[in-house]
Amino acid sequence: xxxxxxxxxxxxxxxxxxxxxxxxxxxxxxxxxxxxxxxxxxxxxxxxxxxxxxxxxxxxxxxxxxxxxxxxxxxxxxxxxxxxxxxxxxxxxxxxxxxxxxxxxxxxxxxxxx
Amino acid sequence: xxxxxxxxxxxxxxxxxxxxxxxxxxxxxxxxxxxxxxxxxxxxxxxxxxxxxxxxxxxxxxxxxxxxxxxxxxxxxxxxxxxxxxxxxxxxxxxxxxxxxxxxxxxxxxxxxxx
Numbered sequence: 001x002x003x004x005x006x007x008x009x010x011x012x013x014x015x016x017x018x019x020x021x022x023x024x025x026x027x028x029x030x031x032x033x034x035x036x037x038x039x040x041x042x043x044x045x046x047x048x049x050x051x052x053x054x055x056x057x058x059x060x061x062x063x064x065x066x067x068x069x070x071x072x073x074x075x076x077x078x079x080x081x082x083x084x085x086x087x088x089x090x091x092x093x094x095x096x097x098x099x100x101x102x103x104x105x106x107x108x109x110x111x112x113x114x
Numbered sequence: 115x116x117x118x119x120x121x122x123x124x125x126x127x128x129x130x131x132x133x134x135x136x137x138x139x140x141x142x143x144x145x146x147x148x149x150x151x152x153x154x155x156x157x158x159x160x161x162x163x164x165x166x167x168x169x170x171x172x173x174x175x176x177x178x179x180x181x182x183x184x185x186x187x188x189x190x191x192x193x194x195x196x197x198x199x200x201x202x203x204x205x206x207x208x209x210x211x212x213x214x215x216x217x218x219x220x221x222x223x224x225x226x227x228x229x
Contacts, residue, residue: 009154032215043118043205043220044157051215090156100212101170104156 002027002093006105014113019078021108023091026072033074034092034102035065044090050074061085086112116140118221120206126227132194135224139187139208146183147218148191149205157205163189164212193226201228 007022025031032051036044048059055067065076074091091105119138127133139146144165149157160179162170165186174181178197183189193200203225207218 004156034217036220041222043222044207044218045220046217049215049217092156094215096213096215100216101159101162102218104158106154106156 002031002095002101002103004091004093004103004105006089006091006108008108009106010109010111012111012113013081015083016080019076019081019085019110021076021089021091021110023074023076023105024072025074025091025093027093027095029095032094032096033065033067034094035059035063035074035076036090036092038088038090038107040087047076047089081110081112083112083114086110118206118208118219120204120221120224122224123222124225124227126229127196128229129198130195132192133196133226134193135191135204135206135226137189137191137206137221139189139206140219143208143210143219144186145209145212145216146189147205147207147209148181148189149207151203151205151223153202160191162212169212196226196228198228201226 003026005024034049035047038044047063048057050057050067058064063078088107090107094102146163148160151157161174163183181191203223205223207220209216209218
């Protein structure tokens with residue numbers, strides 16, 4: 001069975017400071033991992049994905065994530081937060097052996113203070 | 115390229131009333147998903163279609179929920195009768211094919227309030 005745990009329900013940072021959103025996963029097989037962002041009243045948008053290639057994945061808007069199998073983690077980072085980064089972020093795990101079924105974390109709300 | 119379209123965006127109904135949501139996926143996408151997102155939680159899959167076939171409906175409450183995807187394009191999700199606990203955002207998503215590697219493209223959702 002697959003599962004995802006987002007370790008922080010809320011993260012608050014100041015504009016220009018680093019962002020760290022933490023995600024741990026559980027999977028019986030080699031998983032694919034995704035980060036999606038959801039702005040208010042908008043659909044979820046893909047930030048980046050890991051699919052067994054390079055363990056350090058770069059995404060849109062300066063975000064990146066590192067797949068660490070030994071720690072079963074896939075944390076999302078950004079060197080410098082921007083006001084427009086304020087949103088809800090979801091970590092997602094998907095298994096090829098599970099017919100590609102996706103399991104979402106409960107989300108992390110990122111607040112960016114001026 | 116047009117994204118996933120959903121309507122209505124908002125719906126308020128009284129309990130025991132029926133309600134229907136409509137989704138038009140991205141052109142050419144074979145796989146269509148309906149998710150329910152409760153407040154403060156991540157989306158949970160209700161049903162997944164590959165073309166017009168429902169290949170995973172294990173989480174769909176079949177006593178009151180139904181869905182269809184005629185001709186493998188548009189889809190409708192229905193609740194009859196609605197209960198207070200059905201208040202949530204209903205998301206539609208599509209992808210080229212079903213795969214652990216494929217990105218899903220999401221619509222803006224329908225926010226349902228049951229009074």
